[in-house]
Amino acid sequence: MPMNAGTFILVAVVKIVIAVFVLLTACAYTVWLERKVVGHIQNRWGPTRVGPFGLLQPLADGLKFILKEDLTPPYVNRTIYILAPMLALTMALTSIALIPVGPVIHAFGISTPIQITGVVNSATGRGADINIGLLIILGITSLGVYGIALAGWSSNSKYSLLGALRASAQMVSYEIALGLSLVGVLILSGTFSLHAIVEMQQGTWFGFIPKWNIFRGQIFAFFIYLMAAFAETNRVPFDLPEAESELVAGYHTEYSAMKFAMFFVAEYANMITVACLASILFLGGWSGPVFGPAILQALLPVFWFALRIVFFMFVYIWVRGTLPRFRYDQLMGFGWKFLFPLALANILITALVVAWRA
Amino acid sequence: MMPVATTFFFYFLSIIAVVSAIVVITRKSPVHSALALITTLLSLAGLYLMLYAPFVAAVQIVLYAGGIMVLFLFVIMLVNLEKAQLEERFNKQWQVALIAVLTLGALLIFIFEKGRSVFPQTVTNFPENTNTQVIGLLLYRDYLMPFELASLLLLVAIVGAVVMAKKRV
Numbered sequence: 001m002p003m004n005a006g007t008f009i010l011v012a013v014v015k016i017v018i019a020v021f022v023l024l025t026a027c028a029y030t031v032w033l034e035r036k037v038v039g040h041i042q043n044r045w046g047p048t049r050v051g052p053f054g055l056l057q058p059l060a061d062g063l064k065f066i067l068k069e070d071l072t073p074p075y076v077n078r079t080i081y082i083l084a085p086m087l088a089l090t091m092a093l094t095s096i097a098l099i100p101v102g103p104v105i106h107a108f109g110i111s112t113p114i115q116i117t118g119v120v121n122s123a124t125g126r127g128a129d130i131n132i133g134l135l136i137i138l139g140i141t142s143l144g145v146y147g148i149a150l151a152g153w154s155s156n157s158k159y160s161l162l163g164a165l166r167a168s169a170q171m172v173s174y175e176i177a178l179g180l181s182l183v184g185v186l187i188l189s190g191t192f193s194l195h196a197i198v199e200m201q202q203g204t205w206f207g208f209i210p211k212w213n214i215f216r217g218q219i220f221a222f223f224i225y226l227m228a229a230f231a232e233t234n235r236v237p238f239d240l241p242e243a244e245s246e247l248v249a250g251y252h253t254e255y256s257a258m259k260f261a262m263f264f265v266a267e268y269a270n271m272i273t274v275a276c277l278a279s280i281l282f283l284g285g286w287s288g289p290v291f292g293p294a295i296l297q298a299l300l301p302v303f304w305f306a307l308r309i310v311f312f313m314f315v316y317i318w319v320r321g322t323l324p325r326f327r328y329d330q331l332m333g334f335g336w337k338f339l340f341p342l343a344l345a346n347i348l349i350t351a352l353v354v355a356w357r358a
Numbered sequence: 359m360m361p362v363a364t365t366f367f368f369y370f371l372s373i374i375a376v377v378s379a380i381v382v383i384t385r386k387s388p389v390h391s392a393l394a395l396i397t398t399l400l401s402l403a404g405l406y407l408m409l410y411a412p413f414v415a416a417v418q419i420v421l422y423a424g425g426i427m428v429l430f431l432f433v434i435m436l437v438n439l440e441k442a443q444l445e446e447r448f449n450k451q452w453q454v455a456l457i458a459v460l461t462l463g464a465l466l467i468f469i470f471e472k473g474r475s476v477f478p479q480t481v482t483n484f485p486e487n488t489n490t491q492v493i494g495l496l497l498y499r500d501y502l503m504p505f506e507l508a509s510l511l512l513l514v515a516i517v518g519a520v521v522m523a524k525k526r527v
Contacts, residue, residue, distance in 0.1 A: 149435070154389075161435065164435065168432045
């Protein structure tokens with residue numbers, strides 16, 4: 001049933017509000033999880049004071065960010081200094097709009113997929129999204145580097161500038177491995193539409209091995225993607241742009257209060273976005289057992305999807321608590337001399353297998 | 359479905375593209391110019407979307423706005439800007455500029471007037487969901503030879519750049 005323009009806009013606005021609220025809350029609680037898990041890895045308790053298990057700590061952090069003095073150093077390039085955190089946050093929040101987190105739901109006589117840019121295909125009744133969705137997400141995340149680069153340049157401080165230079169070189173280098181690692185999946189599925197990619201991964205072999213892309217020979221691609229994603233989001237062991245032992249805080253050295261918080265939220269939102277992409281492309285998206293009454297059937301896929309995200313967040317934090325930082329030449333060598341050829345070999349082999357089967 | 363590609367969006371994107379292109383050449387700070395150039399490239403991506411070419415639009419964002427311009431900015435950040443801003447920015451070469459502008463203008467007017475008979479009238483409109491496949495088939499089947507030659511040329515250029523940048527081989 002096609003809906004009229006008013007309902008369409010209303011549904012879109014509701015979806016946007018929910019997505020932004022959920023994403024920001026998820027970012028806040030990823031920070032809580034990180035402090036808790038890293039604390040336990042290092043034999044400490046992590047936050048315990050605010051609320052049970054420190055669960056209200058993100059709220060206290062947010063309050064602190066708002067109440068702290070918002071310093072603008074006199075030597076900065078003012079326009080770009082203010083623009084940079086906004087750019088970083090905008091790009092981080094925009095890319096989530098293209099990510100489907102569940103199948104079509106039916107509520108109040110309206111059917112809509114759980115995705116901001118998705119619509120229902122009126123012929124099949126299934127979710128449909130723009131066929132170029134994956135590339136647009138890559139494009140928006142590659143624009144995210146401007147926030148970091150401009151922040152470092154406009155701060156007019158050598159630590160910030162060095163951090164920004166490292167960030168742009170690193171992100172441009174690892175974008176190649178990241179993009180190439182997705183090509184194998186694209187060859188297998190033959191579409192850029194994230195909905196269609198998830199639909200192809202439903203079902204199991206022999207009743208227990210799920211038909212996820214990671215079990216279809218894309219396991220190397222998955223690890224290439226994971227490592228490149230770590231580098232793209234500037235996480236340990238690739239956190240050279242903000243290496244605190246040498247660069248104070250890297251590109252956001254001169255930022256304080258809410259402007260700093262915007263970079264912080266952007267980093268965590270980016271982590272969640274790449275985790276969403278990893279689960280859609282390699283781990284079957286929201287596929288999982290669905291049972292029970294209608295309301296449970298509608299919500300269970302979203303739950304399975306969220307479970308994968310939590311798993312990825314845990315891996316991020318686990319790696320952070322375990323590994324030391326790369327040296328800069330090791331970082332570049334790893335990206336160009338190891339991940340890049342491996343990704344190319346993966347494409348070649350996948351293409352050969354697909355061509356041989358056809 | 360109502361068409362989204364209305365005249366309003368065409369003029370909206372075109373005005374952004376033209377205005378920021380003018381900003382590129384008039385601003386003193388190279389960083390401001392680079393930012394304006396990024397805006398131009400992004401609005402061009404929007405115009406490609408209006409021509410129902412989503413793949414070209416996405417590649418425009420990924421490659422030009424997200425890749426090449428980052429490297430531009432990277433180089434600009436390394437330049438001593440105080441020194442660069444003191445230098446003469448417009449070379450007063452009126453004769454050459456006039457000839458170039460007049461030639462380009464004449465070419466554009468000629469295309470506008472006579473183009474209808476030279477270029478095909480019908481717009482080849484591929485459905486959105488097969489657009490990428492059509493581009494892939496064209497590149498890798500129909501025009502495979504030119505495509506490979508172009509990539510060889512690019513490879514030679516890269517090798518040349520590395521050799522020139524390296525101090526001692």
